[in-house]
Amino acid sequence: MTDVVLNGVGKVYPGDHRAVDDVHLHIRDGELFVLLGPSGCGKSTILRMIAGLEEVTSGELWLNGGVANGLSPRERNVAMVFQEGALYPHLTVGGNMMFPLEVAGGDRAESRERVAELSRALGIHSMIDRRPGTLSGGQRQRAAIGRALIREPSLFLMDEPLSSLDAGLRTELRLEITGLVRSTGTTTVYVTHDQVEAMTMADRIAVLRDGVLEDVGTPEQIYQDPATVFVAAFLSSPPINLLQATAWAVQDRGVVLDFGSARLTVPWDDARSSALISHHGAPVLVGIRPDALVPVTGGAEERTITGRVRVLEFHGQDWLAYAEAGIPTVDAGSVGTRPRARPARPASGGLAGRLREMIGRPAGGQEPPREEHAGHHRRSDLVFRAGARRPERGQEVRLEVDLERMMIFGMDGRRITAVRR
Ligand SMILES: Nc1ncnc2c1ncn2[C@@H]1O[C@H](COP(=O)(O)OP(=O)(O)OP(=O)(O)O)[C@@H](O)[C@H]1O
Ligand SMILES: [Mg+2]
Known part of the structure; x- marks a missing residue:
């Protein structure tokens, strides 16, 4: 024993x-x-x-x-x-x-x-x-x-x-x-x-x-x-989409997560909505795994995000697609009570600056390894599994979010209403 x-x-x-x-x-x-x-x-x-x-x-x-x-x-x-x-x-x-x-x-x-x-x-x-x-x-x-x-x-x-x-x-x-x-x-x-x-x-x-x-x-x-949020990101391959939003409690609808160019609604009959009320008007982090984003035609507005496909990757069993949706994403390593030291960004301008703009990360190659596999994708890309309905590069896609599997975190990195605790 x-x-x-x-x-x-x-x-x-x-x-x-x-x-x-x-x-x-x-x-x-x-x-x-x-x-x-x-x-x-x-x-x-x-x-x-x-x-x-x-x-x-x-x-x-x-x-x-x-x-x-x-x-x-x-x-x-x-x-x-x-x-x-x-x-x-x-x-x-x-x-x-x-x-x-x-x-x-x-x-x-x-x-x-x-x-x-x-x-x-x-x-x-x-x-x-x-x-x-x-x-x-x-x-x-x-x-x-x-x-x-x-x-x-x-x-x-x-x-x-x-x-x-x-x-x-x-x-x-x-x-x-x-x-x-x-x-x-x-x-x-x-x-x-x-x-x-x-x-x-x-x-x-x-x-x-x-x-x-x-x-x-x-x-x-x-x-x-x-x-x-650190655990969600560490145990996610392909990487989880981490998006910053502002939470707004709206009487007849639920809690609206406002991403700027898109909005998702957590309806009042969802158990998480009541915990979100205390975050009314405040920023929150929303985690959506690639397989919780499904390309649809139509789809209800309060559950969809629209983007344009920039890159497609073949992964054997399926395709991964990266879409620009105009929503800034967040690096999980920088969230939480003990932020990690980030390398200084090289001065902008010149070739390094142009490269950085193209690939969305410092050209010095000093970023933490977590981000490396997304090298040629912009940090603001949304990644999703394209499955059988593979879109074309440059195509506009509507992505339905599986709200049940969407995770919401406070800015301290802790989950808002984790099921287990
Ligand atoms: N003998 C030591 N003296 C001083 N600092 C140490 C010593 N051993 C480890 N550390 C430091 O303690 C921290 C934890 O080290 P540890 O070896 O436990 O990490 P780890 O999770 O096993 O990492 P890795 O995956 O690289 O093996 C690190 O910052 C390391 O530099
Ligand atoms: Mg070790």
Whole structure:
């Protein structure tokens, strides 16, 4: 039985650098729990505090029903896998997997049987007599996972174990890790910055930003019902449309979200409308995922936005279209209580300035990675899935907004009327 509880846990590194701030989490026995967030948000720091490799600065860490702040890594009985699985180069795969059992002084025949069984499950049985230096990255990582799992630890910690592998191998190993961890029932904390990995593997996900916990829930909960605009944007591919509007309560209609060139109405029979009344006359942020924008002919005025298609992209299963609708969009990274430092924009004018006007972002290429995949699209483009009714480039489109799936946030980045809370 291994529950992990973080009770207001904080970490301040020397130099007064606060890496983790007052995090409360309850990771339940047997859960596959994912810590997700962008680079530098404190994921590894939390994992290392759980492992006992990093001291907890404030708050309490509970393991197995007791405060563990002062316990050594050995006393915690955890196994950890890092990005580059560390193996002993002079030992074979089998020797590496055997090593923790030998240290523990187990029965040799039994240990050998266990190594054989686990190496088969990991698909590396045929390599059991080879040394790490002769293996591919994926095979080495499997061996490292095998070595960590062999001991049947009470807690399994993984820090981006797949991030150095290519996409195909990552998907394959992701499935195997999930299957293996579930079959052993070992509580697992898995760190990644990859939203797909998090969504596909996790029982529950915690999303971190700048050391602060933004949201916790099942993949469905945090995708469909995110607590903050940052979470909505982080778990959105293609990226969510984030638009600024002013909310107006109108007696006979509901709350009108005024985008300037377009208006959407949240009718009074929609539960969100009453919470929006307190925002009357104030700016709000509206999040619309690309699949909640459907091209229509006709469509009611209070549910549609009109735009002109600028760019079409083929994505295999469907087409993505980018339309100019004259509505300024917002960068999720700049919203919230802890705004990130933005790079200074290069001086306007000259080629850099003209390029910037064309592509709508600084030509210096210093923007956060989140925006990079939309490189040739203007920041004000609305993205939607064009589906079977693919419009032409330059065509005017009417986009019906699925109001049920539209998300509304305050300017502090917090959701107005999240369903779960
Ligand atoms: N030993 C250290 N001393 C000082 N600061 C540190 C130390 N380790 C990490 N940090 C800082 O703490 C913050 C969180 O780091 P951490 O390694 O936990 O992030 P992360 O979410 O794992 O990022 P990544 O995805 O890049 O691995 C960062 O700002 C980092 O620079
Ligand atoms: Mg890390």
